[in-house]
Amino acid sequence: MNLTAGLNPAQKEAVTAPFGPVLILAGPGSGKTRVLTHRIAYLVSELNVFPFRIMSVTFTNKAAKEMRARVEKILGEDLRGILMGTFHSTCARILRRESADLARLGYSKDFVIFDSDDQRSVIKSALKELNLDDKRFQPSKMLNSISGAKDKMITPDFYEASDYMSTVIKRIYDQYQRTLVANNAMDFDDLLLNTVRLFDLVPEVLAKYQQQYQHILVDEFQDTNSVQYGLLTRLAGQHKNLFVVGDSDQSIYKWRGADFRNIQKFRDEYPSAKQILLEQNYRSTQLVLDAAMAVIEKNPERVHKQLFTDRSGGAQIVMREAYNENEEAEQIVRTVAGENRRGRRSYGDFAVMYRTNAQSRALEEAFIREGVPYKLIGATKFYGRREVRDIIAYLRVVHNLRDEVSLRRIINVPTRGIGAKTIEKLLAWGNQLDVQAGEAVIKLATDPTIALPFKGRALASLMRFGTMLNGWVRARDEITVGELVQRILDETNYKSYIDDGTDEGTDRWENVKELLGVAKDAGEIALTEFLENVALVADVDDLEGGSNSVTMLTLHASKGLEFPVVFITGLEEGIMPHSRSMTDAEEMAEERRLFYVGLTRAEDQLFLSHTLRRSLYGMSEMSTPSRFLGDIPSNLVEGGNKLSERHAAAQNRAWSWDQSATTQPKRATSSTYGSYGKRSDFAEKRAAQKAARGSWESQKSAMSQRDLPKPRHLSEDRDTPTVAAQYKSGQRVKHAKFGEGIVIESKITRNDEEVAIAFSEHGIKRLSASFAKLEVIG
DNA sequence: GGCTCATATTTTTTT
């Protein structure tokens, strides 16, 4: 088998690099996934590494899964000897395996993983316990500090208390960590940290894994944090076969502790490391690359890289401006529908990207309205919904009775007469008897000899709940996760609690049923594994809409993917770059890298859009085009980069819109963009789309590309105006407020005409013809 | 203890 066929010299060199530390610096689209998969295959087959003893760490579970499939395809065999996963899942696995030694850290192997929501509630109860104000010590800030400490491997005892703030944080951190251990729970950082601690505490365990994994491969190395780095160097301590692949220009997770300087650290610590550069791009046209390079070059302290491709030329970038996010979305759907209808592209060729998840809403609505199939990656977390979290909390308590956080969540949901006072009393009582959380309720319900501090209604309720919980715990190893969920739903009468007959209630119940479906699909797997998947695998939520649908995703989620046509939306100051990054130069550099990542996802064409007005937190505000747009060379943009002109125009328009808003009735958005109503309404439409997608899937063999549902009213080509121009330059007009002026430019935008007028007394204004009352006087 | 209404707060990105 020739594993290097079709690879360029640099790629070949990487695949066949000698054992020892290797650093691959790979530009976007340089085939690094290919290099990784071939490297693994090479290790397995050519060098007879058997049993395989290879550990490969990628960024997402999805990526790991794909990589496994690819390697298996190359080798044509089952790869049980290779561990592939994320850092987090790898660590969870190791920790559960070493449960005997894990006890030394205070955990049993049934530990649960607390996500950010759980973390928040732990912090909150810690604040309460310590009598601290959650305004002064914001839970999110506290969590950031704690996470930062954990990344530096600082335990509460060693947290430096130099001033008042840090003294308080130290106390909160201490309390937080105690709570986690008491709950037999780990947060995401703990999974990594405890693995390293375990290795340091029990050298035999480390030695075992060093022996087991002779080769370690790491993808997206620029996004590792220092604990992950520590974990790698420990694991590779003996064989030093550490093969890392990264690109500092694509480092976009600094906020999560990632530090691309790990690349330099690696160089310093392994001076003998072989270093290979992959600069040839196989994905994009030269034009796309030129744009991306022009953007990234502006970042300070950066090593210049000359990306190149065989794909010279390429379609020019389309830069578009829309009135608001709804119009922006419509422009996109029309372009997509148009290209699809002409048979030039299929829906699956398009990706629409945005900075924040909240921006997906307007896009979804537009796609639903036009009947264009899409799939949403990430988005409003399915597992973040209240009703879903409730059920998960039930499972977690059944799985780990020490989980007080989850118990508190569900002990009175559905309401069963167990209020705050009773809960506190119950837990205090349990504490005296040295039983935790769920154990206490069960003891109360099952041990007739025990003296109880409760009576009457509270006691009856607790007994009933304890009996139920006991039943589930006893059944948990006998029945499947699906059956367990079903039982919990039945016995708690959850449906009548959540489905109150309103649209929203029905919607919630649908979500519960979806979770039930996921549980049933999980089949025979253990509860532990099920809960771990829920905690660590984020992509269960992806609305898998077959291959032939438009992908919507955040810029972060786009890393590692590629699409023929990419739309990047919301390119406005405050959104992209995000307002939270404005004050810090390093964060701004990261925003730029994020934009760079988005740009380099495109194979053939880029559409970049910004709006004049954007709704945020339910308020519509004027927006200014992103500074990043200005960095795209004019010759790469269709019709030239008009950003600076637009920038000025935006300022002017901001002014005139606000003026007209006071004198004119509000623009009829409901007729122009359709009215959207409440959440449930939207959920309904989304469900309808989902159902329709199912039928598309089933019909797709019978149906050709072009027969897909025809857009209802946007069958026009993308820039066909729907209004006719009323004004032309040179005309003299009169405005109610600004007096007389001369039209210098008239431009048709969608559904409107925009007129630039030079007023004798007020200077140049850009006005909307439908708004401004203009009288032609000559 | 539980429900309803009013007010505050939020959103960056994800394992």
Place this chain on the structure above:
DNA sequence: AATATGAGCC
């Protein structure tokens, strides 16, 4: 806009 928290009342 959508959700979380808190006060007030049954």
